[in-house]
Amino acid sequence: MPTIEVYSTLSRAKAPLVTVTPGHVGMYLCGPTVYKPSHIGHMVGPVIFDTVKRHLAFSGYRVTWVVNITDVDDKIIAESAARGTTMRALAEEMTADYLANLAALGVTGIDEMPKATDHIGTIIAFIEGLVAKGFAYASDGDVYFDVARDTDYGKLTNRSVEQMQGEGGATADRKRSAADFALWKRAKADEPSWDSPWGPGRPGWHIECSAMSKAILGETFDIHGGGLDLVFPHHENEIAQSESLHGRPMAAYWMHNGLMQAGSAAGKVGGRPRDGSADDAAAQAATKLSKSTGAEPFKNLLARHRPEVIRLLLLSTHYRSPIHFGEEPLQESARAMEAFERLFTRCERISGKPFHTLSHRDRRTGDAAVAAAGEEIAALRTRFLAAMDDDFNTAIAVASLFDFVRAVNKFIDQHGLESRKPPAELAALEARMLVLRELTGILGLFLGPPRVTAGADEGLVAKLMELVIEIRAHARKAKDFATADLVRQRLGEAGIVLEDRPDGTGWSRKG
RNA sequence: GGCUCCGUAGCCAAGUGGCUAAGGCAGCGGAUUGCAAAUCCGCCAUCGUCGGUUCGACUCCGACCGGAGCCUCCA
Numbered sequence: 001m002p003t004i005e006v007y008s009t010l011s012r013a014k015a016p017l018v019t020v021t022p023g024h025v026g027m028y029l030c031g032p033t034v035y036k037p038s039h040i041g042h043m044v045g046p047v048i049f050d051t052v053k054r055h056l057a058f059s060g061y062r063v064t065w066v067v068n069i070t071d072v073d074d075k076i077i078a079e080s081a082a083r084g085t086t087m088r089a090l091a092e093e094m095t096a097d098y099l100a101n102l103a104a105l106g107v108t109g110i111d112e113m114p115k116a117t118d119h120i121g122t123i124i125a126f127i128e129g130l131v132a133k134g135f136a137y138a139s140d141g142d143v144y145f146d147v148a149r150d151t152d153y154g155k156l157t158n159r160s161v162e163q164m165q166g167e168g169g170a171t172a173d174r175k176r177s178a179a180d181f182a183l184w185k186r187a188k189a190d191e192p193s194w195d196s197p198w199g200p201g202r203p204g205w206h207i208e209c210s211a212m213s214k215a216i217l218g219e220t221f222d223i224h225g226g227g228l229d230l231v232f233p234h235h236e237n238e239i240a241q242s243e244s245l246h247g248r249p250m251a252a253y254w255m256h257n258g259l260m261q262a263g264s265a266a267g268k269v270g271g272r273p274r275d276g277s278a279d280d281a282a283a284q285a286a287t288k289l290s291k292s293t294g295a296e297p298f299k300n301l302l303a304r305h306r307p308e309v310i311r312l313l314l315l316s317t318h319y320r321s322p323i324h325f326g327e328e329p330l331q332e333s334a335r336a337m338e339a340f341e342r343l344f345t346r347c348e349r350i351s352g353k354p355f356h357t358l359s360h361r362d363r364r365t366g367d368a369a370v371a372a373a374g375e376e377i378a379a380l381r382t383r384f385l386a387a388m389d390d391d392f393n394t395a396i397a398v399a400s401l402f403d404f405v406r407a408v409n410k411f412i413d414q415h416g417l418e419s420r421k422p423p424a425e426l427a428a429l430e431a432r433m434l435v436l437r438e439l440t441g442i443l444g445l446f447l448g449p450p451r452v453t454a455g456a457d458e459g460l461v462a463k464l465m466e467l468v469i470e471i472r473a474h475a476r477k478a479k480d481f482a483t484a485d486l487v488r489q490r491l492g493e494a495g496i497v498l499e500d501r502p503d504g505t506g507w508s509r510k511g
Numbered sequence: 512g513g514c515u516c517c518g519u520a521g522c523c524a525a526g527u528g529g530c531u532a533a534g535g536c537a538g539c540g541g542a543u544u545g546c547a548a549a550u551c552c553g554c555c556a557u558c559g560u561c562g563g564u565u566c567g568a569c570u571c572c573g574a575c576c577g578g579a580g581c582c583u584c585c586a
Contacts, residue, residue: 042586228515232582321524
């Protein structure tokens with residue numbers, strides 16, 4: 001098995017991936033609180049970790065990937081009340097929205113999606129364990145984690161309890177220290193609640209991840225992920241809970257993805273202004289952002305942009321860096337992506353085989369088969385895989401793919417494969433495309449047939465285009481270029497681009 | 512104020528103590544084309560500023576300037 005380096009926020013360094021169970025990777029990603037339709041920011045983590053899983057699986061690991069759904073929370077309660085529906089109904093609706101978005105982006109690797117409300121018993125047992133060990137205390141129907149008892153509290157974010165000068169929020173009077181956080185919250189009137197040893201209530205925010213990751217992946221698992229915004233307090237508190245109860249590390253690697261930024265008014269998407277009066281500029285920027293393209297419901301974005309383009313854009317930046325997002329980057333990404341798709345259709349014209357139907361390989365069989373694709377391709381593949389092995393550097397991986405496209409186009413040009421098709425060269429071309437298929441598959445790109453933009457009339461349009469092109473071909477043959485150019489120009493105005501190639505004329509839709 | 516992180520070409524974005532600082536978008540020149548489109552070839556950066564360490568730094572250290580995130584359940 002190849003050595004894969006993984007950066008951990010906890011150690012602030014890369015280290016070779018050594019798994020708890022040989023050959024298996026347990027991976028937990030903090031999922032959404034389902035109270036609103038998801039936006040692009042919610043998709044970053046899933047796309048990145050889906051890619052991580054693909055690369056690990058490609059490399060020979062068995063991977064169990066868990067993404068939780070937080071379906072009990074203040075915001076869900078508030079939103080459902082505002083809408084006049086139940087927490088459960090709202091959560092189900094928003095979960096469905098989330099899942100649809102993931103599916104569109106090709107995030108298919110999630111093995112389990114536990115819901116907090118399905119694990120109340122597990123959560124209560126976890127809290128009881130902490131209380132029994134003296135790390136938590138009940139207070140007037142709430143249960144709090146006692147930060148003072150956790151000697152290494154703050155190790156993930158390099159904070160000390162003394163530094164935590166907060167006021168403790170609305171429940172400060174029930175806490176021993178302002179830094180203590182709720183494991184269990186007593187129910188207010190009309191709120192959904194569950195019975196517990198401390199009376200009716202519901203779980204605090206952090207506890208579900210500790211309890212569910214333990215239930216599914218065990219006390220210590222390999223990779224724990226989430227957005228950079230979750231490092232504190234969420235993941236810090238997860239560590240406190242889990243490691244205090246178990247006396248052993250919760251996760252070996254803490255991976256955090258960078259946050260989405262919209263346009264030049266950089267800032268997190270969907271965030272809240274900090275303190276209304278304190279910082280007007282910051283507050284305004286945040287408010288503006290929440291209405292910007294970055295924070296619109298993801299399905300609206302999908303109406304304008306193909307999911308593949310979005311996925312490519314997300315993977316073009318290193319996962320730990322902030323991602324600039326907006327219409328312009330998206331359009332740039334769309335143009336860049338066309339280079340791949342043109343190559344695919346070009347190869348399909350030559351070989352008759354659509355790219356997405358080519359077979360996949362794993363790393364071992366890929367290693368064995370590269371030689372047939374030639375030295376240059378082998379070198380590019382090595383570069384791609386080395387980048388992915390080095391903390392999943394998708395930016396370099398993507399860059400090597402563009403070089404790959406150029407190499408294949410050049411091969412086709414040099415051998416004139418569009419006009420003559422010697423079997424040896426055809427086989428060599430296919431060997432190259434199989435490698436490309438292998439590598440793009442790791443990124444979760446181009447797995448299905450290219451999306452056709454239009455609807456029912458496609459068949460008719462194709463027929464008509466065939467006719468127009470045929471008539472134009474007659475004009476060209478007769479050197480009537482005025483007519484030929486008029487046809488091409490008018491089609492261009494209608495959004496159709498003609499390409500006169502040695503073997504005939506092709507057409508495609510613009511944009 | 513505390514804790515993290517960033518500042519690379521017109522824009523986006525990788526990367527390294529010393530060979531030619533990836534890739535994309537845009538632009539320019541050439542090949543190809545009836546002309547285009549597509550494709551191919553070539554061109555386009557000394558790495559925020561100032562110091563320091565070093566034989567040598569864009570890469571390490573310090574200061575400064577500019578920007579971001581977290582410190583309030585936001586992926």
